[in-house]
């Protein structure tokens with residue numbers, strides 16, 4: 028604010044920062060430039076952390092992860108046109124994953140853009156964002172900034188959370204208005220995600236179905252994790268004794284070694300269950316759309332979801348429970364009589380037997396991998412698992428193909444919301460952004476388990492991690508290439524001797540600690556040391572290029588003998 032004569036004045040960037048602070052936003056993730064550099068500087072001066080990235084995609088992913096972890100929208104700040112576009116993948120991914128975030132972007136002058144007179148970084152950003160976000164708004168007057176920020180925050184977190192775009196043209200950021208008028212134009216959003224409780228009849232429908240089920244199953248999705256209704260979920264599962272299946276980002280809602288988990292009998296559970304209760308989980312491709320033969324064609328579905336239109340998206344929902352997970356699960360606990368829901372021993376025994384069988388098979392693969400050389404994915408992953416068991420508060424970020432599939436089933440989670448991965452879209456490039464957000468928002472240590480190709484999408488953010496000295500250990504499972512990313516097959520002559528990438532040398536360039544591990548023992552030692560140090564580190568794990576398969580097991584990855592052009 029400033030003084031001209033007696034009148035006190037303020038301007039657009041001050042109003043944006045004041046509106047964010049009024050709504051308890053304490054961090055912004057972004058890349059500065061025209062016309063938002065001063066906004067970031069002012070935010071920092073006002074006590075909001077600004078985390079400056081190397082690419083807006085990683086900044087946007089960080090904002091989305093912050094939203095998932097805190098239930099407050101993560102804020103991503105971008106410059107106009109190219110910067111704005113770079114943030115869109117993250118905005119769209121947040122919307123698909125139901126993570127609350129707001130992308131605030133500067134934009135060019137309306138009178139030039141709308142007549143296409145050719146402005147600096149000219150683009151109709153609002154029109155572009157609308158198709159990829161939950162909602163998109165533009166502020167045309169400084170006095171509307173408070174309204175725009177409040178609208179964006181409420182829209183991002185209410186109902187099904189998602190990504191919201193807020194467009195603020197450079198002229199509005201620079202517009203000067205009376206300070207008192209400005210202050211009066213701001214407001215703090217009240218209860219943006221209100222609790223919603225289903226009526227008793229809806230509760231009874233669900234309880235009745237579970238009470239008469241022969242083979243009930245509960246599926247916990249990342250919506251259940253996001254809801255922060257951990258006690259209600261645990262209480263309901265343990266009170267009813269119903270077997271449960273955690274989806275990848277719901278792992279840890281109950282400890283993965285819980286007796287009622289059917290994660291290691293997943294196929295049998297889906298195929299045989301006769302009543303399935305979906306809690307914050309969509310019946311999308313990750314669950315085969317609920318179709319036979321993966322599912323029992325007679326299965327009846329109960330669905331707990333905040334988004335009423337999600338129900339009947341794939342299968343008939345016999346017992347709809349529209350509301351927030353916390354309220355619905357509490358209402359079910361209160362309304363279920365003692366012993367009303369009991370699980371037939373035969374079903375529990377059938378699942379336990381299959382679990383034991385599958386655990387036994389996996390144990391053989393793990394034992395073999397312990398000593399295999401060159402190191403296999405499972406060799407590195409069980410070393411990581413053993414170290415993380417000693418550090419249960421550590422966040423796990425995970426992306427890749429084999430790196431994702433194998434880590435999900437090898438690294439058990441003990442606490443809620445500590446696993447962040449490629450999610451519903453299977454997006455590569457979330458790794459460093461998610462890791463930065465987990466470290467910034469919680470202060471807890473983070474281990475990012477990355478395929479080597481996946482790491483490359485956001486790898487330059489290793490510099491960001493080092494610049495802020497974040498306690499992030501990046502573990503690259505380096506099987507040297509992605510989907511035959513070599514030119515041996517085209518060039519004709521034998522590929523030159525492979526020079527395997529040395530990601531560990533890369534972090535040294537930014538002051539972080541690099542390790543190269545060729546055996547599980549070396550992986551464990553490096554990870555223990557890096558976690559104890561609490562500083563940026565990268566462990567490059569040398570994995571057998573012939574190990575693993577292409578996503579969907581189409582064909583062997585980097586078949587034997589193919590070396591990779593580096």
Ligand SMILES: Cc1ncc(Cn2c(C)c(CCOP(=O)(O)OP(=O)(O)O)sc2=O)c(N)n1
Pocket residue numbers: 426427428429430431453454455456477478479480481482504506508509510575576578
């Ligand atoms: C943004 C983006 N680009 C490309 C892909 C396609 N893709 C790509 C490029 C993957 C990387 C696999 O290689 P990796 O080295 O990360 O994994 P593994 O070596 O562990 O198999 S996994 C996958 O689905 C994607 N999912 N997302």
Ligand SMILES: Nc1ncnc2c1ncn2[C@@H]1O[C@H](COP(=O)(O)OP(=O)(O)O)[C@@H](O)[C@H]1O
Pocket residue numbers: 123124125187188247248249250251253254274275276277306307308309310311313331332333334337350351352353450451
């Ligand atoms: N607080 C909440 N209460 C109830 N449902 C929620 C809440 N937050 C998000 N959801 C819902 O959770 C679901 C998440 O599903 P999905 O992303 O498919 O999970 P997963 O991939 O883990 O199965 C979405 O349909 C979303 O509407």
